[in-house]
Amino acid sequence: MRVPTSVLFEKAYGKFCIPAINISNPEQVLGLFSAAKKFNAPFIIQTTPAARDYASPSMLINYINAAEELYPGLVFAVHLDHGNEKHAADAIASNAYTSVMIDASHDSFVNNIERTKAVVELARPKNISVEAELGVLSGVEDDLSVDESNALYTDPNKVKEFVEATHCTSLAVAVGTSHGAYKFSQGEGLRFDLLDEIQQKLPKFPIVLHGASTIDPKEIDRINKAGGNLSKKAKGISEEDIKKAISYGICKLNIATDLRLLWTRIFREFFMEHDGEWDHLKPGKQYMEELEYLLEKKFVLLNAKNKANLYK
Numbered sequence: 001m002r003v004p005t006s007v008l009f010e011k012a013y014g015k016f017c018i019p020a021i022n023i024s025n026p027e028q029v030l031g032l033f034s035a036a037k038k039f040n041a042p043f044i045i046q047t048t049p050a051a052r053d054y055a056s057p058s059m060l061i062n063y064i065n066a067a068e069e070l071y072p073g074l075v076f077a078v079h080l081d082h083g084n085e086k087h088a089a090d091a092i093a094s095n096a097y098t099s100v101m102i103d104a105s106h107d108s109f110v111n112n113i114e115r116t117k118a119v120v121e122l123a124r125p126k127n128i129s130v131e132a133e134l135g136v137l138s139g140v141e142d143d144l145s146v147d148e149s150n151a152l153y154t155d156p157n158k159v160k161e162f163v164e165a166t167h168c169t170s171l172a173v174a175v176g177t178s179h180g181a182y183k184f185s186q187g188e189g190l191r192f193d194l195l196d197e198i199q200q201k202l203p204k205f206p207i208v209l210h211g212a213s214t215i216d217p218k219e220i221d222r223i224n225k226a227g228g229n230l231s232k233k234a235k236g237i238s239e240e241d242i243k244k245a246i247s248y249g250i251c252k253l254n255i256a257t258d259l260r261l262l263w264t265r266i267f268r269e270f271f272m273e274h275d276g277e278w279d280h281l282k283p284g285k286q287y288m289e290e291l292e293y294l295l296e297k298k299f300v301l302l303n304a305k306n307k308a309n310l311y312k
């Protein structure tokens with residue numbers, strides 16, 4: 001059952017959170033659908049413009065369509081992550097997406113409102129949810145790069161005006177997370193004071209956290225032991241912060257880096273330990289199996305395990 005993200009958030013608000021998993025290849029799609037079935041969890045499958053450039057939008061849509069056929073009866077949304085107007089219009093016209101993000105967060109407040117409003121007007125007749133972003137996240141996601149020192153936290157005093165003017169259905173906020181593997185390298189955590197103010201201004205309104213991988217230090221170690229050279233400063237959001245954030249109305253958590261680290265570790269270790277191998281199918285299979293285990297941990301952390309039945 002493919003549903004808009006707003007439908008997922010209605011039941012999740014304050015109680016659990018929907019993991020939004022970035023995918024760009026069939027191993028990730030199969031691992032995600034298999035895990036969601038096994039653990040009876042609702043989920044969001046999402047594609048960035050960079051992923052769409054990599055595999056082509058229609059290939060990604062058809063991966064998802066095929067997975068839906070292989071694993072019928074799951075509850076999920078298909079979301080465009082970090083789109084501009086063109087990406088959003090294309091996703092809306094495809095009839096495959098149930099949710100799109102318009103990311104005009106780097107633009108002025110007034111322009112962000114205008115650009116978000118235009119996408120909402122396009123999406124609403126098709127009952128497609130629209131995520132907007134206010135405040136700028138630091139770090140690197142695909143082709144986005146924002147200098148850490150220029151990171152702009154979301155201003156809680158602007159969120160109500162923004163949501164009322166645009167009619168977006170969820171809002172991504174900048175409250176301390178960043179994209180990539182070095183989220184909290186200085187040791188800071190989530191700004192719960194800001195989340196609290198945002199929730200007071202927007203009670204019951206679904207809030208989205210980007211850059212929400214936890215970055216397992218054991219994975220960094222193993223990658224480095226297998227020939228990698230990732231900084232020990234690589235650090236994600238803590239599990240404690242994630243659990244706490246759910247009560248502040250965080251309904252969607254974007255997870256991309258953890259899946260990339262898993263891929264890097266498995267492929268590095270595999271080809272290092274098997275220097276006579278050249279076939280990617282074996283580590284690919286291992287990736288799908290270990291991805292299920294990683295996603296089970298996410299479903300449990302977000303209290304989303306066994307929640308798919310709520311939507312049936």
Ligand SMILES: [Zn+2]
Pocket residue numbers: 082141179210211254
């Ligand atoms: Zn993001």
